[in-house]
Amino acid sequence: TDKKDILALIKKAETTHELTKDEIVALLIDTEYEAEFFAAADRVRRMYVGDEVHLRGLIEFSNTCKQNCLYCGLRRDNKKVNRYRLGPETILDFATKAKSYGYRTVVLQSGEDEWFDVAAMVDIIKKIKELGLAITLSVGEKPREVYQAYRDAGADRYLLRIETTDKALYEKLDPGMSWDNRVKCLQDIKELGFELGTGSLVGIPGQTVESLADDVLFFKSMDADMIGVGPFIPNPDTPLAKEAGGTFELSTKVMAMTRLLLPDINIPATTAMESLNPQGRVLALQRGANVVMPNVTEGEYRQLYLLYPGKICINDTPAHCRSCITGKIQGIGRKVAETHGFRVKRA
Ligand code: 5AD
Ligand code: SF4
Numbered sequence: 001t002d003k004k005d006i007l008a009l010i011k012k013a014e015t016t017h018e019l020t021k022d023e024i025v026a027l028l029i030d031t032e033y034e035a036e037f038f039a040a041a042d043r044v045r046r047m048y049v050g051d052e053v054h055l056r057g058l059i060e061f062s063n064t065c066k067q068n069c070l071y072c073g074l075r076r077d078n079k080k081v082n083r084y085r086l087g088p089e090t091i092l093d094f095a096t097k098a099k100s101y102g103y104r105t106v107v108l109q110s111g112e113d114e115w116f117d118v119a120a121m122v123d124i125i126k127k128i129k130e131l132g133l134a135i136t137l138s139v140g141e142k143p144r145e146v147y148q149a150y151r152d153a154g155a156d157r158y159l160l161r162i163e164t165t166d167k168a169l170y171e172k173l174d175p176g177m178s179w180d181n182r183v184k185c186l187q188d189i190k191e192l193g194f195e196l197g198t199g200s201l202v203g204i205p206g207q208t209v210e211s212l213a214d215d216v217l218f219f220k221s222m223d224a225d226m227i228g229v230g231p232f233i234p235n236p237d238t239p240l241a242k243e244a245g246g247t248f249e250l251s252t253k254v255m256a257m258t259r260l261l262l263p264d265i266n267i268p269a270t271t272a273m274e275s276l277n278p279q280g281r282v283l284a285l286q287r288g289a290n291v292v293m294p295n296v297t298e299g300e301y302r303q304l305y306l307l308y309p310g311k312i313c314i315n316d317t318p319a320h321c322r323s324c325i326t327g328k329i330q331g332i333g334r335k336v337a338e339t340h341g342f343r344v345k346r347a
């Protein structure tokens with residue numbers, strides 16, 4: 001592809017929000033016009049979702065997981081992890097504090113932990129809803145009836161990354177799990193009226209640039225409302241310890257491509273991006289992102305929720321992160337949103 005072609009593709013993406021797989025690949029592998037590409041994603045972000053940045057307070061309420069994903073520090077075979085579960089009172093306390101920091105959404109995230117049964121989750125969801133907060137759940141694959149119960153209790157959004165659209169690769173890296181079932185979960189979540197969040201890991205071993213293009217086309221075909229993309233960061237306590245890992249640049253490219261093709265959705269500047277680059281979230285906000293998910297988990301638990309090494313903020317307090325992130329957002333001329341930050345469909 002020559003120079004004119006790349007610039008024409010960027011223009012096509014920016015104006016039509018449609019590209020073929022080959023065109024996506026051409027842009028992802030181009031290194032010459034990255035600045036133009038990111039600038040286009042930034043313009044689309046500004047035109048469709050504006051300058052406001054939505055903050056979502058993240059509560060990591062259990063690091064216990066029955067799954068064994070090869071890339072993840074919380075996998076069940078990792079015996080080095082001190083496992084914890086926060087009780088309902090603690091979760092509610094953190095949610096109340098999140099509200100006091102001005103967050104309008106809390107994200108309840110955990111490993112796949114059966115200890116929290118449906119009744120317990122429903123009770124927590126209802127109590128958090130009474131605070132007037134929006135709730136995002138990120139607790140893994142469940143039967144449709146369970147998603148239904150969470151939705152009926154008032155949960156607004158659900159995050160479940162597809163991780164990769166390469167089914168064979170997915171089933172190799174997530175042993176015992178079914179890619180088809182994961183897609184079924186995403187469909188159930190969508191049909192039940194949650195805002196659907198999914199996303200992928202960039203740089204997992206065996207992944208190709210074609211497969212990254214498929215990921216973005218998959219996000220579009222699912223009409224996802226939120227997409228979280230982050231680099232794979234090898235964890236020394238996992239079977240993928242010796243693998244290379246993803247780069248900051250490529251993960252922001254996949255993110256920017258997502259903004260170009262799904263212009264009106266919510267896209268976080270992910271923690272993993274900042275873990276690879278000290279300016280990672282600010283740069284991501286200038287390459288298509290419009291959401292940040294600051295941690296509101298307190299105390300020792302932060303250190304124990306270690307998906308990958310080098311995770312940021314593990315020794316910081318929620319109050320510190322709140323003022324830190326506000327400073328970064330304002331420092332680039334953007335504004336912290338004061339609304340709940342649901343997707344406003346404009347496409
Ligand atoms: N590096 C980066 N992201 C990871 N995740 C799990 N392990 C890693 C890792 N080593 C991501 C997965 C999961 C999310 C909660 O964390 O994409 O969906
Ligand atoms: Fe469990 Fe999620 Fe980690 Fe897989 S990625 S081991 S499901 S916490």
Ligand code: FES
Nearest residue numbers: 313316321324325
């Ligand atoms: Fe946690 Fe900056 S957001 S220290």
